Every structure is written in C-alpha cells, then in structure tokens.
Amino acid sequence: MLRIHFTSDDLARITLATGADPLWEVLLSSYRLRRKEGAVTFGPWKRDVVRRAGPEARVLSALAPLRGYAVDFLTPAGTGSSLSAGAEALRRTPRTRLRNDLAELARRHPGRPFPRWTRGLAEGAPEAVALVADAVTGYFATMLDPFWSRVEAQVDHDRSRRVRALTERGWEGVLATLHPSASWSYPVLELAFPADHDIHLDGRGLVLQPSFFCWGAPTTLLDTGLPPVLIYPVERDLNWLAPTRSTSQQALSALLGTTRARVLEAVAVSACTTTQLAQRIRTPLQTASHQAAVLREAGLITSRRHRNSVIHTATSLGRSLLNGRCGLTS
Template identity: 55%
Template sequence: MTLRIHFTGEDLARTHIAPQPDVLWETMLSLYRLRRREQTLVFGEWKKTALGRVPGSVRMLTTLVPVRGYTVDFLTPRAEPGSVAGGMEALRRTTGERLRGDMAELLARHPGKRLPGWAERLAAGCPDALDALVGAVDGYFHACLSPYWPHVRAQVDRERARRARLLSAGGWEAVFSTLHPSARWSFPVLELSYPADHDIHLGGRGLLLQPSFFCRQTPITLRDPHLPPILVYPIEHDLDWARGQAPDRRTTLTGLLGATRTRVLETLAEGDCTTTELARRLGVPPSTASRQATTLREAGLVNSHRLGQAVLHTITDLGVAVLGGRWSGLIA
C-alpha cells in the first residue's frame, strides 16, 4: 500500500516544515499510543502515568478515534502552530457540512459501528455537542499531555532544525528522501508506505511537513485530499523522555566508546557535520572520521544521510542520552 503525493514546481516553493508540534494531531495520535500494545520502550512510562489521569470525557474521543482505521478529519483542523487555545478554537469552528461528512465516513469505514446519542447530535451540527467535544479534547490534553509538552516541543524543535539543515545542504530531495525509511522521491512524486493506496495532488497548494512526537510506524495524512495538504511523520525519541531526564554516563563514556569516538559524538552534539567537516574539527583524516562515524551509526548513536557526493552525520536521541548531562539540555 502506498501514499503518493504529486508535486509541481509551484508546490515545492510552497512546501514548508511546521515550526512547532500540532496540539490536535498530537492529541489524536497519543490516543492511538495509549490504547495500542506497542512501543512500550518509548511510551511505556508515559502510558502508565497517563492512564491514571484520563478523564471520563475521553470516551467521546475514542468514539471518533478508533484503535485502527479511519479517524474523522475534523479533529485535526489547521490551527495556530503550537497553540492549545488556537487548536480548540479551530475545532470549535468546524462547519456542519464537515461534521456530517466525516461522521458519515466514519460509519461507512467501520460497518456495524453504533454511535451514541451525542455523536448523532454532533453529526447534525448541534453546537452543544461540538462544545462538549472541544471540552473533552481540552480536558484530555491538559490531563495527559500538558505535563510533557515542553519535552514534546523540544524534540519536535530539534527535528525541525535537522530538516532545515538538510534543506540547506541538499534541497528538498535530501528532506523528502530521509523523512521515513519507506520514502521514495522522484520528482514530481513522493511515495511512502501507507495503510491504504492514497493519492494527493497538491495542485499548487504546497505541503506542510509536520514532525510528530506520537506518530509511529508510517506517516499519516488527511483522508480528504481537498483539505489543506499535510504530511505528519514520526521523529526519533529520547528513550528516557517520560522520566524527564537522560542518564548521566559521561564519566565512563571514554572507557566505553574510546577517546576518538567520544570526541566524534560530542562534536556531532554541537551540530551536524559532513565527513569532511567532522575530520577537520577533530584534526583527523577523513577516513578515520568516516570509520568512527560508521561504528557509532551501527550502535544507533549517529544517523548518516547521503547528500550528493557528501555524507551528513547527525547525532540521534540515543546518542544524546548516552552523552547525558549538559548535552541533552544543549540540543533540546
């Protein structure tokens, strides 16, 4: 199954990377993580805490966000970046036509699903039902996501900075080809693995690339191709994020990795480097820099992406956690 996004030259000029995490997308995607038995290493600690905080009104959301399959598009309207209040206001402005259409699609995509009375009122565009839904989204966000939001934002900020560096060094080809392991970019089409075959023709509207903390496995987009185009894709994670701290292992790091590899990791913590730049900063031959970066990549501490004739090396979240202490604060 493949998602195909069709570009024109005009679309490339109007494509950009979201400046902050999207409150509504993270709210919706975190509901998947909360109810699915997956990614316990990354989300296990958060799930243990969040499950004890879930308000009763979350049942409204789980009706609209099934564990698998179609979720209503209207839950993730385009809103002011990173603003909780802006997201709630955008949701409150959902039109009756959009509510009716998406609720009908929900029933069609999930045969046999029965809707509670409030959902029928929502589909009919009743303001009180929409107000109750906005309250449920707001209550869930503040109970289960708000305590972790500074870290979510820091992780997404870091991913955006990485994408900006890739764009500067290698253009959109470098950005698109490294979005996801399944990404295949050959102008004018970007292809990615997806739960179903789906085509989006941008038609000059451009594309918003939205890094997401709670997105996992494959990127995701809206079902309706006429809505403002967006591609939500997963970022890398600090494995200790839910505890709010990274392990401090700096005192034994040299003994574990060796002096040169430790210097490589610390240098990449200060900023991405090509092999040539890395060798120059360390004062070693390029072959040595390449060999040490390869070893760190095999250990999951570094990512490497080819940009034309060069290779760009980036420290991973695990690499930051291994460095510990001041480095996690510096990069976040």
Template identity: 50%
Template sequence: MLRIHFTGDDLARTVLADEPDALWEVSISLHRLQRRDAGVVFGPWRSRILSRIPTSIRLLSSLAPARGYCPDFLTPARGASRAAQMEALRSTGRSTIRAELREFRRQNPKLHLPSWCARLAEGDSETLGRLAHTADAYFDACLTPYWDRIRAQVHRDRTRRLAVLADGGWEALFRMLHPSARWSHPVLELDYPVDQDMHLQGRGLVLQPSFFCRYNVTSLLDPRLPPVLVHPIDHDPGWALPAGARAEANPLAVLLGATRAQLLEAVANGAATTRQLARLAHTTPPNASRHLTALREAALLRSHRHRNTVLHTVTPLGVALLNGQQPQLPA
C-alpha cells in the same frame, strides 16, 4: 499507497513546521494509548497518565480509534494557537461533520459509532462543545506536563532535518520521512493504509512532525483542506522519566557529564545565549560558560559575539552526537 503530486511551485512552498501541533498530538497520542505499543518509548508516559485521563475520553477515542480513519475535523487550523484550534473544533459546520461521519462508517466498517454521534451529525452545539472540552481537558491532564519536553524533541528533530535539507536537498529530506518514501519527480510515494492521491496544485506541503506518531505517516482526507503530511520523529527513550532518572539513563550524560549534555541539547533546541543556557541547565552563567568552552573546544558547538551577547550554535558533529550517529570527526 499515498501519492503526493507536486507542481513546479510546490517545492518552493513546502515547509517544515517548527512546532508540534496540539490537536494532532491529542489524536495520535490516543492511538498510542489504545494500541499499547512502543512500550520502551511511550510506556513510562502511559503509566504516569492513566490515572489523569478524563472520564469523558470515550467521546474522543470513539472517533480516534486505535487503527483506521479519524475525522479531519478533529485536527483543524494547523499552525494556530491551541485556543484557536479548540474554537475551530467547536465551530465545525454540520455538513462537514455529517460527511466525515459517513466517511468514518465507510472506512471503519467494523466499528460502531455511539448514539450521541447522531446528535453531533444534527449540529448539536452542546455535543460538539463537550467533544472540544474533552480534547482540551485531555491535553491539560496528559500532555501539558510533558509539553516542554515534546517541543524540545520536535525542535531537535527539525534541526537535524534542516541540516539534511541544506546538504542534500528535498530528495534527501523526503527519504528521511519514512523508510517507504520514494521520490520520483514530481511524485512522492509513501506506504499508507489506503490508496490516496494528494494533488498539491501550487499550495505547497506542510511537513508536520508528530511526537506521538510512531510507525507511519498520516494526513487529511479532504482534498480541499491545506495539504499536510504528519510524520514521526526520533525520540529520546527516557523523555518521560523524571529529570534525575533521565540524566542517569542518558548515555550522552555519561559521556559528557550531565550539565554539558543538558547544555548541548539546549543549544540544539534553539537556546542561544549563555544566560538562557545556564537557566535551562539549572546552573550559574559562569559555570555554564566554563562548560560551553569545553564543548566548543571539542568542536560540538560554535560561539560568536553579537554586540554584548555571546551566541552559541550546535555543529554538525554535535548534532550527530545528539542523534546517536557515527560522527565524522574533524580533521
């Protein structure tokens, strides 16, 4: 059980991260590779990237096992750029590494750390550099080709959660994090592999969506680190397919047509102007404008003029349709 203790100031300082976190996705995607689960959602991605995985991946997978504790230093500097995160990883202090490797042994007694971890614990910068280089190479080979799609899915999920927050407040949002979530002010409880208490102490909480997180929430162990709760999102099962195959597999495209489905998804993911939307849907602005008019007439989006530009936003009905929910039709 994970118990998150809020003070009076913490809800005001709790935020929904607006981007996927590169190193959390590296770590959690390695769980998916090793566990070989969630085949419908991640199977196509796994089959496409197996031949691209760097040969040095065991450096990472030995510290990010399929199940169990993963050292906090592998996921540093939340909210920083990927380059800054990699530099933070390379700069991890020896005392931190030693403490977290001891914790790894304690929490994963059936796993054996490889011999090179002794050099890591002694502060060998070359070994730590190789670990960071492997994380970077793995990201480039296995995540970069899909990163735009991953970001789009995270953005769409965040838009849906913000709508729930606006309508139902924090309690409604917390219930969305996981089926086990229970909010009894001032404590949020969630099922967790170990028994852990997180005291926010006025620091607030970052709700970090993770694309590759599938079944359970996760977090950092060290109470001195900025509080973060990593949670799964809803997925489009065809996300890893080539563009043409995704369109054929997308039931929304069958209902609306491929171009209108692309436009509606792009609006929900934050694109706002007709020109931006046309570019994302690979069509001309006049053709995009015609399709956007049809979507507006169907109450799936709203449009308003700002100076010389028309801006588009998705409606609650449009969000419900994108998320496969039973929509509340307008009167």
C-alpha cells in the same frame, strides 16, 4: 502506499511546521494510550497517565477508533502550535464537514456502535460540538500538558535537523529523508501507508508536520480537498521522560550488554538506516553496524537493503524481549 504528487509550484510552497501541533498530538497520543506499539518509548508516559484517563479520552476514542479512519475535523488546519486556536477552530467546524466525516466514519466501521451524542454532532448541535472541543482541551491538560515541554523539545530537535537538510540539499533532500520508507522521484513522493492513497497538491503546497506521538508510518487526512499536510514521526530520545533506567531496562542491559540493548531499543522505535541508528544512540557508525549485525544473527532485528542504505527493523522476538514478554528458559 501514500503518493504525494507535486508540481513545480508546490516545491516552492512547502512549509515546515514551527513546532508540535497540540491537536495532532492529542489524536495520535490517544492511539498510543490504547495500542501496544511503542512500549519502550511511550511506556513510562502511558503508565503515568492511564490512571487519569477520563471521559475526554472516551470522546476521542469514539471519533478515532483503534484502527482505521478517524474524523478529519479533529485536526483543523492553520492553527499552528496553539491549543486555544485549535479548539476554537473545532468549535467553528462547518456542519457539512461534521456530517460528511461522521458518515465516512460509520461507512468505514460498519456495525460499530456510536454514542448518542454523535447524532447531534452530525447535525451541528452546538452542545455536541462543544463536547468535542472541551474533550480535546481537557485531554491535553490532563494527559499531555505536564509533559509538553519535553514533547516540544523532541519536535524542535527534529525541526532543526530538517532545517539543516534544507540548507544543505534543498527540499528534495528533506523529502527524501523524512522517513525510512520515503522515496522521492520528482514529481512524486512515496511513503509507507496502510492503504493506497494519492494526494495531488495542484499548487497548494504541503505542510510538513513533525509529531512526537506519531508511530511507524506517516499519516495525513483522508479528504484530499483539505489543505495538504503530512504528519511524520520524529526521532525520539528513548530517555525523554525517565532520568533513571527502569528495572526491566537494567535487566535487558545485563542480558545483551548496554550498547546492544540501546541498539535494539532504538530500532524498535521505528525502522532506521545504519546512519540513523548511529545518530540515535550517539555511537560511531562502525559500532552501530557491528552491533546491528550481532542482533540480526540473534534474530532480534532484520535488515534489508534499500538503494544505498540498509534498513533495520525489530523482529517480534526483539519486541517481545523489550516488552518483557519473552519467556527464555535454560
């Protein structure tokens, strides 16, 4: 569980990021490249770019293992939506930060071999720091830049929704709806997280950073002394890349029916309430509720009540069906 502790000053110092952060998207997309989660949403992108993954991706994977801690210095604060500013901030990373983060990485991944260049990086060697900065910019150019306008469009859409929520209900309304797991009771915001982690803002405020490649639970930095930031997943258009439906999608629609297939795909993106589900697939609330009930009876999704809402989650069977791994027999 992630707990973010606010003071009254912090509510006045919340900032909603102006757009997608290239460095956070580089880091989080490197996970999507290596993990199986999110196949429905990211599958077309992954199939397009995986053959182009080069040494830059290997540099990132050394600093961001498949599971667990990734070094905080890969995503410096205050660079906004500028890749060049982010890369320059990386090059200026203090030696103490490099050494501490790499020591933390080794401590949290005991026995894991690290490339030889990480020793120089821990000592602040300019050529090692340049290697990392160049890897980030090279990875972005190859893996993200061809799709960046679509990524930005998805993030901008989410930001517009948050601005409307802010106008209608204030920051408390925004915080309470950031994620299906969000629970806001002043002065603490609680969110799903892989481990217990507390951040005391102490008047520093909080940057809310929407992310396209963030999957599942929100994320943040480990070092609570760094400028506080909360990265949360946006609600994505499932057809963000492909103008036409794939053969597997067509087969799924034939099996379940078009609307139910869309409902299952939408729930698989991330857990959501019935209202959020209706918004994702652009259907009336009553229709979304009915189709969710049918999928629940079939064992493809589960539903649980949380306060005044019902939250839907895809089951392993539902995900297997979406990923084409379900061996159904007559």
